[in-house]
Amino acid sequence: MSVTVSDFPTAPAWQVSQWFNADRPLDLAALRGQVVVLHAFQMLCPGCVSHGVPQAERIHRLFAQDGVAVVGLHTVFEHHEAMTPVALKAFLHEYRVSHPVGVDVAVAGAPIPATMLTYALEGTPSLILIDRAGRLRLKHFGRLDDLTVGREVMRLATESGPGVDSCTDESCRAV
Amino acid sequence: MSVTVSDFPTAPAWQVSQWFNADRPLDLAALRGQVVVLHAFQMLCPGCVSHGVPQAERIHRLFAQDGVAVVGLHTVFEHHEAMTPVALKAFLHEYRVSHPVGVDVAVAGAPIPATMLTYALEGTPSLILIDRAGRLRLKHFGRLDDLTVGREVMRLATESGPGVDSCTDESCRAV
Amino acid sequence: MSVTVSDFPTAPAWQVSQWFNADRPLDLAALRGQVVVLHAFQMLCPGCVSHGVPQAERIHRLFAQDGVAVVGLHTVFEHHEAMTPVALKAFLHEYRVSHPVGVDVAVAGAPIPATMLTYALEGTPSLILIDRAGRLRLKHFGRLDDLTVGREVMRLATESGPGVDSCTDESCRAV
Amino acid sequence: MSVTVSDFPTAPAWQVSQWFNADRPLDLAALRGQVVVLHAFQMLCPGCVSHGVPQAERIHRLFAQDGVAVVGLHTVFEHHEAMTPVALKAFLHEYRVSHPVGVDVAVAGAPIPATMLTYALEGTPSLILIDRAGRLRLKHFGRLDDLTVGREVMRLATESGPGVDSCTDESCRAV
Numbered sequence: 001m002s003v004t005v006s007d008f009p010t011a012p013a014w015q016v017s018q019w020f021n022a023d024r025p026l027d028l029a030a031l032r033g034q035v036v037v038l039h040a041f042q043m044l045c046p047g048c049v050s051h052g053v054p055q056a057e058r059i060h061r062l063f064a065q066d067g068v069a070v071v072g073l074h075t076v077f078e079h080h081e082a083m084t085p086v087a088l089k090a091f092l093h094e095y096r097v098s099h100p101v102g103v104d105v106a107v108a109g110a111p112i113p114a115t116m117l118t119y120a121l122e123g124t125p126s127l128i129l130i131d132r133a134g135r136l137r138l139k140h141f142g143r144l145d146d147l148t149v150g151r152e153v154m155r156l157a158t159e160s161g162p163g164v165d166s167c168t169d170e171s172c173r174a175v
Numbered sequence: 176m177s178v179t180v181s182d183f184p185t186a187p188a189w190q191v192s193q194w195f196n197a198d199r200p201l202d203l204a205a206l207r208g209q210v211v212v213l214h215a216f217q218m219l220c221p222g223c224v225s226h227g228v229p230q231a232e233r234i235h236r237l238f239a240q241d242g243v244a245v246v247g248l249h250t251v252f253e254h255h256e257a258m259t260p261v262a263l264k265a266f267l268h269e270y271r272v273s274h275p276v277g278v279d280v281a282v283a284g285a286p287i288p289a290t291m292l293t294y295a296l297e298g299t300p301s302l303i304l305i306d307r308a309g310r311l312r313l314k315h316f317g318r319l320d321d322l323t324v325g326r327e328v329m330r331l332a333t334e335s336g337p338g339v340d341s342c343t344d345e346s347c348r349a350v
Numbered sequence: 351m352s353v354t355v356s357d358f359p360t361a362p363a364w365q366v367s368q369w370f371n372a373d374r375p376l377d378l379a380a381l382r383g384q385v386v387v388l389h390a391f392q393m394l395c396p397g398c399v400s401h402g403v404p405q406a407e408r409i410h411r412l413f414a415q416d417g418v419a420v421v422g423l424h425t426v427f428e429h430h431e432a433m434t435p436v437a438l439k440a441f442l443h444e445y446r447v448s449h450p451v452g453v454d455v456a457v458a459g460a461p462i463p464a465t466m467l468t469y470a471l472e473g474t475p476s477l478i479l480i481d482r483a484g485r486l487r488l489k490h491f492g493r494l495d496d497l498t499v500g501r502e503v504m505r506l507a508t509e510s511g512p513g514v515d516s517c518t519d520e521s522c523r524a525v
Numbered sequence: 526m527s528v529t530v531s532d533f534p535t536a537p538a539w540q541v542s543q544w545f546n547a548d549r550p551l552d553l554a555a556l557r558g559q560v561v562v563l564h565a566f567q568m569l570c571p572g573c574v575s576h577g578v579p580q581a582e583r584i585h586r587l588f589a590q591d592g593v594a595v596v597g598l599h600t601v602f603e604h605h606e607a608m609t610p611v612a613l614k615a616f617l618h619e620y621r622v623s624h625p626v627g628v629d630v631a632v633a634g635a636p637i638p639a640t641m642l643t644y645a646l647e648g649t650p651s652l653i654l655i656d657r658a659g660r661l662r663l664k665h666f667g668r669l670d671d672l673t674v675g676r677e678v679m680r681l682a683t684e685s686g687p688g689v690d691s692c693t694d695e696s697c698r699a700v
Contacts, residue, residue, distance in 0.1 A: 044437075044444045049399060058322050066326075082440035087394075090429035094394045147233050150325020151241075158333040219612075219619045224574060257615035262569075265607035269569045408672050416676075497583050500675020501591075508683040 008135040014115040016102030018085050020092050026100055035068045035156040038128040040075045043083050043091040045124045051143050052125030060099040066157040072101035075116040075124060132161030183310040189290040191277030193260050195267050201275055210243045210331040213303040215250045218258050218266040220299045226318050227300030235274035241332040247276035250291040250299060307336025358485040364465040366452030368435050370442055376450055383511040385418045388478040390425045393433050393441040395474045401493050402475030410449035416507040422451035425466040425474060482511025533660040539640040541627030543610050545617050551625055560593045560681040563653040565600045568608050568616040570649045576668050577650030585624040591682040597626035600641040657686025
């Protein structure tokens with residue numbers, strides 16, 4: 001028996017205490033029908049600053065017309081006193097980040113924030129791809145090269161979503 | 176009236192005098208059903224050496240399982256005395272190029288070789304994408320970033336080809 | 351009349367409120383006899399993070415045996431609420447900075463800190479070279495390539511200092 | 526007993542069959558008084574093309590006013606049929622190399638050319654530094670970072686040469 005896309009689990013909701021670059025809170029359920037690229041990072045994580053954050057911004061700009069939503073998630077699990085929302089705001093300004101970024105909600109008495117726990121992320125940067133039907137299709141910790149990212153995001157972008165049915169009784173049309 | 180993929184012209188055949196990294200001559204018509212990434216380069220073109228050739232090799236390795244064929248084309252239009260087949264062979268060895276590379280046939284009395292003329296290429300490096308139905312879908316002169324290339328190659332890789340019908344009388348399946 | 355090194359002004363003292371990677375406060379006067387590389391940066395300045403800070407660390411490691419002291423100076427002139435000493439401490443840890451770094455003292459009611467004003471720095475990153483006799487020999491705002499930096503630091507490192515007398519009984523010659 | 530610069534051996538003459546970017550043959554002995562940066566490379570050696578050759582050109586441009594002569598040496602020890610003088614000429618043109626480059630003379634029946642043998646070079650790229658007195662001061666096979674190169678070239682550039690006498694009536698002191 002082979003694996004099909006329907007075997008992938010539904011991506012859980014994220015929990016965000018504050019949003020930047022967004023008019024109102026972003027809800028994963030409300031993004032159903034779009035491909036969601038979720039990028040977990042910390043503003044003082046060198047690999048995030050040099051690679052992950054600029055890559056997320058490039059995806060945001062390149063795939064804007066393809067029904068792809070890029071969402072940054074500030075998953076602070078160390079140096080909490082340094083990576084505050086006010087510091088994050090300055091960081092996003094200085095690094096010219098224009099895509100929406102949410103602050104993963106802190107868990108009382110624990111270093112790892114809520115969404116990071118829910119998604120069982122190993123660390124930062126992590127890249128998560130969610131398809132148009134809300135299924136978790138890829139979760140990668142560490143650096144992922146641009147060619148692979150372009151391939152994987154486009155793979156999902158070319159799939160039809162749950163509400164964008166590509167077949168009628170009489171015919172099927174290409175998405 | 177909108178543009179559809181059927182509006183794209185059929186990609187013309189290439190003319191090659193010698194092949195490297197190939198057991199036998201490669202024929203564009205015989206690759207019908209596959210996506211073809213044609214990479215025109217010159218071994219003494221700095222942008223080809225630093226960017227185009229390694230990118231073509233990355234595409235070759237990453238998309239091997241997706242029905243994508245990468246073909247290099249040595250389109251020598253200057254320094255003909257330096258960029259001979261014997262020099263190309265050494266170049267391909269030193270730069271660890273494993274994808275097939277053909278030598279564009281010289282045109283008597285003219286600097287620009289035949290396939291380069293047929294495709295009306297501006298220079299090197301140039302990247303050409305041909306879909307599963309043999310249509311010329313993209314032609315780009317100069318540097319194209321990896322994220323864009325991953326996106327465009329995957330766009331074509333997810334399309335069904337002419338002989339790979341995705342619908343039977345009873346159902347349609349996703350490619 | 352040509353310019354000689356004696357025409358360069360004496361480098362003014364820095365004013366630091368807190369030190370990192372140092373057992374005790376560093377005093378410019380106490381470094382007389384050494385070449386001092388002063389690197390002004392901000393932890394949320396992209397050019398500092400990608401270029402200036404790692405370069406300062408490379409100078410620190412390479413020139414350690416040449417009587418060259420590298421001193422970082424955190425000259426916060428914007429986003430003061432984000433670039434606090436506690437945030438700087440986390441930054442230095444995450445970016446593996448091992449050379450001494452001082453926090454330029456804030457000036458009440460003004461955005462630009464004291465040493466930055468004294469040295470009339472245009473912004474960050476800035477690289478300042480002070481010779482063994484305490485003279486300000488180079489002040490550069492922006493990126494300076496490694497080859498140039500290696501050349502300029504070594505130029506000063508090969509000069510004798512005030513205590514390394516180049517005089518004989520009869521004459522003194524310029525270093 | 527410590528090592529002094531006078532312990533370094535005299536750099537042997539190079540043997541060149543053809544020069545590029547030079548009005549007349551360059552002779553090591555005639556460069557006495559200058560620092561000589563000798564860069565051994567092959568035009569189809571990837572590390573030479575991406576790193577060594579552009580670095581040699583940067584040294585040439587930056588240290589032109591410091592009495593430093595940069596000399597490239599094409600030490601072909603493999604793919605002789607590909608790396609001919611005519612191919613080298615095209616390479617130097619395409620890569621905008623402006624410093625003088627000599628072709629190391631072939632040795633009948635042997636793959637390694639004469640100067641490469643004389644200097645006992647391990648391979649390409651190799652960087653050789655010769656001081657103003659003609660002594661071989663550094664020989665490095667492989668990549669050497671710009672900061673180190675800037676430091677080492679300047680170390681020699683600040684030394685006085687044989688014709689720049691450091692002697693007084695009573696004594697001579699080592700540079």
